[in-house]
Amino acid sequence: MPKIYSEDLRRKVMEFYRKSGHKSNTCTTFNIARTTLDDWILLEQQTGQLAQPKLVNVGRPSTIKDLASFKVFVENTKFSQAKDLVPLFKNQFGYAVSYDVILATLHKLGWTHKKRVSSTGRPVK
Known part of the structure; x- marks a missing residue:
């Protein structure tokens, strides 16, 4: 299960990354994975924000409706x-x-x- 980070932490990490321009240094400073930072950069480029996207339920329903x-x-x-x-x-x-x-x-x-x-x-x- 992936760890959910707060939007505040995401903003701080991205600000630090923009100032330093160094991904590895940013990841070690904030103790996050490199792939996590890459995902946040991609998310910000695609959506313009760092909020966690809502997960869509897929598959069969877990209850009977009526x-x-x-x-x-x-x-x-x-x-x-x-x-x-x-x-x-x-x-x-x-x-x-x-x-x-x-x-x-x-x-x-x-x-x-x-x-x-x-x-x-x-x-x-």
């Missing part, structure tokens, strides 16, 4: 395992979620795992 309609969907859909719901969910709601999200939401709604009892052949103590 819990009430999901509950109706689960009650009206025949399935034997929760993994069967993953493709059916995408067809019904138009966006995909992971198997873990479906399991967590089922648990939130009060659905439990099916417990299978298997005999071991040993007498009960």
Whole structure:
């Protein structure tokens, strides 16, 4: 995970770099990596500011948006395992979620795992 530096520190580093004109000296003075300074220089050239750009969420959503309609969907859909719901969910709601999200939401709604009892052949103590 990259370290997030404050915008104030970024400004101080860039001012020092402009005065000295020496990247290595700037990095050792402020104890930052050379690539970090290069990234800040590039960021300032492209955007004109040093603020941390907002990260865009990518990938599947981490939650189900409409819990009430999901509950109706689960009650009206025949399935034997929760993994069967993953493709059916995408067809019904138009966006995909992971198997873990479906399991967590089922648990939130009060659905439990099916417990299978298997005999071991040993007498009960």
